[in-house]
Amino acid sequence: MAFVMSFLFSSFSLPTRRCTYDVFLSFRGEDTRNNFVDHLYSALIQKGIHAFRDDKALDKGKRISPELLKAIEESRFVVVVFSKNYAHSTWCLDELVKIMECQDRVGQKVFPVLYHVDPSHVRGQKGDFDIAFQGHEKKFRGELNKVNNWRKALVAASDLSGWHVSVGNGGESTIITEIAEKISSDKQPRNGEKNLRGRLMRKLLCRIWNLKE
Numbered sequence: 409m410a411f412v413m414s415f416l417f418s419s420f421s422l423p424t425r426r427c428t429y430d431v432f433l434s435f436r437g438e439d440t441r442n443n444f445v446d447h448l449y450s451a452l453i454q455k456g457i458h459a460f461r462d463d464k465a466l467d468k469g470k471r472i473s474p475e476l477l478k479a480i481e482e483s484r485f486v487v488v489v490f491s492k493n494y495a496h497s498t499w500c501l502d503e504l505v506k507i508m509e510c511q512d513r514v515g516q517k518v519f520p521v522l523y524h525v526d527p528s529h530v531r532g533q534k535g536d537f538d539i540a541f542q543g544h545e546k547k548f549r550g551e552l553n554k555v556n557n558w559r560k561a562l563v564a565a566s567d568l569s570g571w572h573v574s575v576g577n578g579g580e581s582t583i584i585t586e587i588a589e590k591i592s593s594d595k596q597p598r599n600g601e602k603n604l605r606g607r608l609m610r611k612l613l614c615r616i617w618n619l620k621e
Contacts, residue, residue, distance in 0.1 A: 426482055427482055427484045428458075428460075428483070429459065429460040429482060429484070430452075430457045430458045430459060430483070430484050430485060430591065430595055431457055431458070431459040431460065431483060431485045431486065431487060431591055432459075432460045432479055432480050432483035432485070432487075432507075433445060433448070433459060433460065433462075433486075433489070434486060434487070434488045434489065434503045434504065435489040435491065435500075436491050436492075436493050436494045436496075436497055436500055439489075439491035439492055439494070440489050440491050440523055441463075444521075444523055444573065444580060444584070445461065445489060447580070447584055448487070448489075448588070451584050451585065451587070451588040452587075452591065454588075455588045455591075455592045456592075457588065457592060457595070460483060472499055472502045472503060472506075476503070480503065480510060481506075481510060483516070484516070484517065484595060485517045485518075485595070486507050486510075486511075486517070486518045487519050487520075487587065487591075488504060488507065488518060488519070488521065490520060490521065490522050490523060490525055490530050490565075491523040491524065491525060493540075494525075494537075495533070495536070495540035495541065495562070496536075496539075496540040496543070498544070498558075501544075501558040501562075502558075504558070504561040504565060505557050505558065505561045507565070508560075508561045508564050508565060518565060519568070519569075519570045519571070519587065519590070519591075520565050520566060520570035521570055521572075521573060521583075521587070522566075522570070522573065522574075523573045524573060524574060524575075527566060527572065530562055530565075530566040531562070531566040533559060533562065537562070541555065541558075541559070571587060
């Protein structure tokens with residue numbers, strides 16, 4: 409019987425991963441650091457949400473740090489703020505590729521925010537995004553696979569459900585409140601994982617011993 413119980417617990421335990429942060433914020437500093445992202449970060453903290461925000465200015469040409477990659481991996485949710493100059497930053501694009509990898513690999517939830525940009529410009533790399541990629545293709549002409557991965561990540565992220573901040577689409581404070589409430593609501597299942605595991609175990613044992621639930 410001890411062997412059976414050990415087998416059951418090992419076979420039906422829920423997959424878990426270490427989450428140091430509730431939310432990782434990906435954004436272009438010069439566009440949103442001191443306005444939208446600053447207000448969003450404050451709203452998340454007030455909700456008791458542990459958010460990661462990189463406050464360091466990045467030197468041009470510097471690669472994304474291992475610490476930042478680790479922060480992405482150890483976050484349950486990610487909010488990506490697409491702004492006018494987001495695609496001009498290879499740092500932001502590398503972040504986005506990592507974020508979409510985590511979504512595919514471990515089911516990380518990603519919420520895009522289109523901050524005063526046309527959704528079609530992000531998805532199709534038009535306007536400011538087209539200008540950014542023209543520069544990337546010249547600079548990385550020997551690494552077009554890297555550029556294509558950036559494009560794919562933009563398309564994948566822009567297809568997700570999120571928020572559009574624009575002049576005629578409601579105030580920023582309303583959208584920030586909605587984001588904070590959505591994440592606060594979605595993080596609650598964490599507290600019910602043990603109960604879920606218990607229900608699964610009970611159902612299985614009932615089947616084995618032919619007991620009624």
